[in-house]
Amino acid sequence: MSLSVDIRHSLGALDLQVDFQAPTGITALFGQSGTGKTTVINAVAGLLQPDVGRIELSGQTLYDSSRGLSLAVHKRRLGYVFQDGRLFPHLSVRQNLVYGQRFAARHGSGPSLDEVATLLGLEDLLNRRPGALSGGEKQRVAIGRALLSRPRMLLMDEPLAALDSARKAEILPYLERLRDRTEIPVLYVSHSVAEVARLATTVVVLEAGRVTRAGHADRILSDPGMVRQLGVREAGAVLSATVFAHHPDGLTELSFSGGRLFLPHMDLPHGTPTRVRILAQDVLLSRAAPEGLSALNILPVRIIALRDGVGPGVVVQLQIGEDRLLARITRRSADQMALQPGDAIHAIIKSVSIARTDVGAG
Amino acid sequence: MSDWLGPEEWQALALSLKVSFWSTLLSLPPGILVAYALARWQFRGKQVLNGLVHLPLILPPVVTGYLLLLTFGRRGLIGAWLEEIFGVVVAFRWTGAVLAASIMAFPLLVRALRLAIEAVDPKLEQAAATLGASRPWVFATVTLPLILPGLIAGAVLGFAKAMGEFGATITFVSNIPGQTQTLPSAIYTFLQVPGGEAPALRLVAVSVAVAMGALLISELLARRAARRVAGA
Incomplete structure (x- = not known):
């Protein structure tokens, strides 16, 4: 399953011109508001006809302007989770969930209501009305409803944007489960770096209607050139790790390609794959292995590149095992330490600086 | 009760109910x-259609009635055709x-329905389409x-209007x-003949009772439907 999009569209001040692929996994369409993300996802869904271009899903043409072909929305079989949920107010949660099933019946089998209810924790909500649900519950029902329509692909337009951080934290694990346990590719529109770091396997970066970067999430997020776009306080690389040990003093030890990482306790069993986002501003650099320091994570790294940022900052891209890390330090420090690409140095990360919400299933 | 209204009065009441029922039922699909x-929809002639629909509201009913007679009378454009093809005559019949x-x-x-349709969020209809529902679904x-x-409010309003229709009919x-x-x-x-005040008054009472009953039932139904739609 793979989606390929190559379209051009003018809409008001926006001149959209994008060309990208979305393979299996979660492909994040990332960009600030007004960069055309929703226009792209609506074009894929068929809610909008782009001026020019082609959209294909696994060889089937959904849209082709040169042949005047546009598959009707209801025939595309793409589950769309809208930012505002859009549950049917006159139907119960159960009726909302099975709404798409009757139309999907002829397309073979798919997940059952029970399976989806379990996956998304909806068992106790089935007989309620949408009006009696919280924002987070509504979004979970909307995701379940899309899944039960047996889509070939899921489209999610900022499904968490309307929720507060507690509700976001409540839904993120379900989205991770969706990513790790189903084969359905997901096109995920977001302007939140944290969400992208947690969920995306592939990232497509949109800027003013153009794709400026596209590729594997680890590579894009650890690209120093992304710092400006992500914002200096949001930029940070993602490490893939597994839970190695829980210590009685309340720390959890993770193992990854570059060594071990100590974090505040996480309620995950041994061997669980995890993704840890480490913000560039939380990483210190040192030439010598420091002693008598309170930070628990002192890791040997090699400098790949240095890049001037905005203001007095420099972003240093580091190789750590097979993973990459970003560190943001001042130009003055970089000069005093005479940092050069290829240098072997140490990266220092405070355990408590890693936010609980920045650790997710991997 | 059967003694209270004379046979002629019963007949008028039954006919009015029959006429109003069928007129409401048959108006709903085109409505x-x-x-x-x-x-x-955006289409050419939208304002013309809107004007035509609302014309009977503004024209004197007698004008509407006369125009109906001209078109649907036995020698009228549509009336003659109806009689020739289907053998149907509406002029001077209860169907008329x-x-x-x-x-x-x-x-x-149409006014009530249009307001109701405009209040439906098209985003919900879009969501249904992405879940595989074709337009009719x-x-x-x-x-x-x-x-x-x-729809209920509009239908009851239409029913009440049909019960009271006089000039065009x-x-x-x-x-x-x-x-x-x-x-x-x-x-x-009854009002044209001496001594007709008593039966006329009885029919007035019946009219008021039917109208009030219809309004109450519609209010009840609409409230129940609104609760369902609100999703609470």
Whole structure:
């Protein structure tokens, strides 16, 4: 399953011109508001006809302007989770969930209501009305409803944007489960770096209607050139790790390609794959292995590149095992330490600086 | 109760109920279509259609009745054709009264439906389409249930209007007892003869009772439907 999009569209001040692929996994369409993300996802869904271009899903043409072909929305079989949920107010949660099933019946089998209810924790909500649900519950029902329509692909337009951080934290694990346990590719529109770091396997970066970067999430997020776009306080690389040990003093030890990482306790069993986002501003650099320091994570790294940022900052891209890390330090420090690409140095990360919400299933 | 109203009065009441029932039922499908077109579609002649629908509201009823007679009378453009092809005559028959009542009540029905349709969020219809529902299915499973309160209100308003229709009906199909003599026509007739005040007053009471009953039932139904639609 793979989606390929190559379209051009003018809409008001926006001149959209994008060309990208979305393979299996979660492909994040990332960009600030007004960069055309929703226009792209609506074009894929068929809610909008782009001026020019082609959209294909696994060889089937959904849209082709040169042949005047546009598959009707209801025939595309793409589950769309809208930012505002859009549950049917006159139907119960159960009726909302099975709404798409009757139309999907002829397309073979798919997940059952029970399976989806379990996956998304909806068992106790089935007989309620949408009006009696919280924002987070509504979004979970909307995701379940899309899944039960047996889509070939899921489209999610900022499904968490309307929720507060507690509700976001409540839904993120379900989205991770969706990513790790189903084969359905997901096109995920977001302007939140944290969400992208947690969920995306592939990232497509949109800027003013153009794709400026596209590729594997680890590579894009650890690209120093992304710092400006992500914002200096949001930029940070993602490490893939597994839970190695829980210590009685309340720390959890993770193992990854570059060594071990100590974090505040996480309620995950041994061997669980995890993704840890480490913000560039939380990483210190040192030439010598420091002693008598309170930070628990002192890791040997090699400098790949240095890049001037905005203001007095420099972003240093580091190789750590097979993973990459970003560190943001001042130009003055970089000069005093005479940092050069290829240098072997140490990266220092405070355990408590890693936010609980920045650790997710991997 | 049967002693209280004379046979002629019973006949008028029964006919009025029959005419109003059929006029409401038959107006609903075209009413929904026209209201949907006015609310959702962009097409040439939209304002003309809107004007035509509302015309009976503004024209003197006697003019509407006369125009109906000209077109649907036995020598009228459509009336002659109806009789020739289907052998159907509406002029001076109770079916003609249904037609007159339908035309007169149509603007009220369409107004209520149009407001209800405009209140339905098209985003919900889009969501239904992404879940695999074709247009007719979207209408049947999302739009129609959501406009139900408006539909009920419009239908009852139309029914009440049909019960009270007088000018167009008497002009188009006259005032034949048992055929076209509806409640208002019967009241009018009683008032023309000496000693007719008592039966006229009884029919007035009946009219008021039927109208109040219809309003109460519609209020109840609409409230129940609105609760459902609100999703609480």
